[in-house]
Amino acid sequence: MSLEKAEALVIRQADFSESSRVVTFFSKEFGKFAAIAKGAKRLKGPFDAALDLLSACRIVFIKKSSGSLNLLTEARLISRFQPQSSGAQGSLGSLYGGYYIAELLNGLTEDFDPAPELYDLAFASLTSLSTAGCFPSTLIIHFEISLLHHIGLLPNLFDCSICGAPVELNSGYAHWVSQGGLLCQACRREEYSGASISAGSIEVLRRLTDASVELVSRLKLSQQQAEECHKLAVSSITHALGRRPSTLRYIQI
Ligand SMILES: [Zn+2]
Structure with missing residues (x-):
């Protein structure tokens, strides 16, 4: 004691x-x-x-x-967390984004396992969600990706999990959820292929992994990029949690 x-x-x-x-x-x-x-x-x-x-x-x-x-x-x-009522994406995006961050921290971290950089990330993300003109979608995707990266569950975004060929521009990939990787078109198989993701969105994911919250808070992704990146993150999160996060249904990307 x-x-x-x-x-x-x-x-x-x-x-x-x-x-x-x-x-x-x-x-x-x-x-x-x-x-x-x-x-x-x-x-x-x-x-x-x-x-x-x-x-x-x-x-x-x-x-x-x-x-x-x-x-x-x-x-x-x-x-205090003060979600933006006049955010760029409507009034509830920031509020639910905050709840979602809380649920992910609760579900994907262990008791008494110190992670000061994860605390700083969460604090900065919540602060940005409280800032006028923020883009909640980008902040949420950035938090998902950074959290996955921190706990070692971010898929390998650099090469195909089977043949090892590097990710190439102008090509499509599939997310191999259970192995935490990507599959190129040649290696893609019905039995273990997840959602599709373009090389452009994979590049966005790589950049988000290293980006600061300050940089990310003003960044607006294309709708296709946002949806693909979020989908990949959610598949990995759901796999790690063993269920879909319950606040996810309120998150609009
Ligand atoms: Zn391959």
């Missing part, structure tokens, strides 16, 4: 009792973990607005040994 401090995003909340909640955090220092927030449901509770979904906050908690719930003792708001 030890007293710890962290900077964290609130990625999930669940009622625990009449007055308490279990809050799941994604923190810079410790990665994901859940803690009980006693009194969090009271109107003038001890944590105020710091525990709203997707808020960034500074927290103090008692880290318990395995098996028992960590206990939150302090939470101070750093910034």
Whole structure:
């Protein structure tokens, strides 16, 4: 048992009792973990607005040994998630984009597995979704791709998984989901071929992998590129999760 401090995003909340909640955090220092927030449901509770979904906050908690719930003792708001109501793609794109980011962090990361760069990415993505004129689609695809890259599940975007021939311009490929790779036209087989993706969209994916959120937030992809890139990311995410993310149905690309 030890007293710890962290900077964290609130990625999930669940009622625990009449007055308490279990809050799941994604923190810079410790990665994901859940803690009980006693009194969090009271109107003038001890944590105020710091525990709203997707808020960034500074927290103090008692880290318990395995098996028992960590206990939150302090939470101070750093910034609140304020989705753009006048975003370039309508009012709800930013809001649902935020929920989707939270679900992916919760589903695809392990407890107490620190990933400060993933925290920075999530924080920057949520900040950009709160910025006027942002393109939620591009930010969402960038987050999907960067998260997959971080957890080692981004498909190989450079050559065919079977024959090894490099990806060529003006050619079409298939996403081989279970092997995390691409198949060229010659190697494509009915039994393991996934969705098609053009070489142009593969190039977009490669660029997005290394790009900063600042750069990406002003980038508008063509509709075909956005759809193909998102489809590839969702196939890999669904494969890793064992189900489709539940907030996905609200995401419009
Ligand atoms: Zn091939």
